Amino acid sequence: MEAVSLNEATRAHLADSYPHNHDYRVVGSDMRAKWKLARRWRRLRSHWPSDIGSFLDIGCSKGFFVLQAAHRGAAALGIDIHEADLAACEAVREHLGLEGARFQHKTLEELAVEGESFELVHLVNTYHYLYFGSDRGPAIASDHSVIFERLAAVTSGTLIFSNCESFERCPAWIKEHASAEERAGYTPEALRSAASKWFEIEEHKDLGKRPLWVGHKK
Numbered sequence: 001m002e003a004v005s006l007n008e009a010t011r012a013h014l015a016d017s018y019p020h021n022h023d024y025r026v027v028g029s030d031m032r033a034k035w036k037l038a039r040r041w042r043r044l045r046s047h048w049p050s051d052i053g054s055f056l057d058i059g060c061s062k063g064f065f066v067l068q069a070a071h072r073g074a075a076a077l078g079i080d081i082h083e084a085d086l087a088a089c090e091a092v093r094e095h096l097g098l099e100g101a102r103f104q105h106k107t108l109e110e111l112a113v114e115g116e117s118f119e120l121v122h123l124v125n126t127y128h129y130l131y132f133g134s135d136r137g138p139a140i141a142s143d144h145s146v147i148f149e150r151l152a153a154v155t156s157g158t159l160i161f162s163n164c165e166s167f168e169r170c171p172a173w174i175k176e177h178a179s180a181e182e183r184a185g186y187t188p189e190a191l192r193s194a195a196s197k198w199f200e201i202e203e204h205k206d207l208g209k210r211p212l213w214v215g216h217k218k
């Protein structure tokens with residue numbers, strides 16, 4: 001099949017836009033991660049099983065992990081709330097001819113209601129947006145129990161989680177906009193306690209400056 005060409009604007013978006021630790025280039029039919037993404041990808045893929053039936057990335061950004069999962073034969077879904085990223089993801093998917101990848105403008109809340117669940121789920125550098133909201137969209141809930149209940153609903157096997165777990169380590173935008181109540185509730189202890197209700201937590205070395213753990217659905 002003839003490859004669908006990627007335009008320059010899409011290539012530039014993939015290679016140089018927020019978040020820069022998700023920048024990559026598409027060369028022919030290869031996805032070439034720039035160094036920050038390459039470093040994270042090495043760590044994250046070491047936790048991927050050799051065989052993945054279904055994969056979900058919540059806050060998929062420019063879609064690299066979803067496309068990698070589809071390349072390995074998984075039925076892979078990326079959800080995000082940023083239209084420009086989703087359009088770029090769809091363009092690369094088409095260019096690479098990866099039929100197994102889907103990208104949707106959707107929240108975790110909406111997906112959980114639909115009832116589809118996935119063997120392997122990524123939630124990387126996105127949890128704080130589900131808890132606090134952001135300039136891109138509202139929070140799911142400023143309540144860890146509610147978020148982890150939704151995460152458990154969409155995960156049938158394993159959740160790979162990496163994020164700031166204490167308020168002090170959250171991005172500046174969140175520090176400026178959080179209420180006192182939200183801030184008080186955002187502690188590693190509260191987050192882990194909610195996660196543990198649904199997942200057996202396996203600790204790993206930090207990913208960059210952020211904790212990384214793998215949760216096995218109970």
Ligand SMILES: C[S@@+](CC[C@H](N)C(=O)[O-])C[C@H]1O[C@@H](n2cnc3c(N)ncnc32)[C@H](O)[C@@H]1O
Pocket residue numbers: 019021022058059060061062079080081082085106107108123124125126129130134136137138139140
């Ligand atoms: C810091 S980026 C992380 C991207 C990717 N997970 C990674 O590790 O490279 C956060 C992403 O979450 C998305 N996002 C923010 N709020 C969201 C929400 N409520 N639901 C889904 N995605 C969201 C943003 O649009 C952005 O693409």
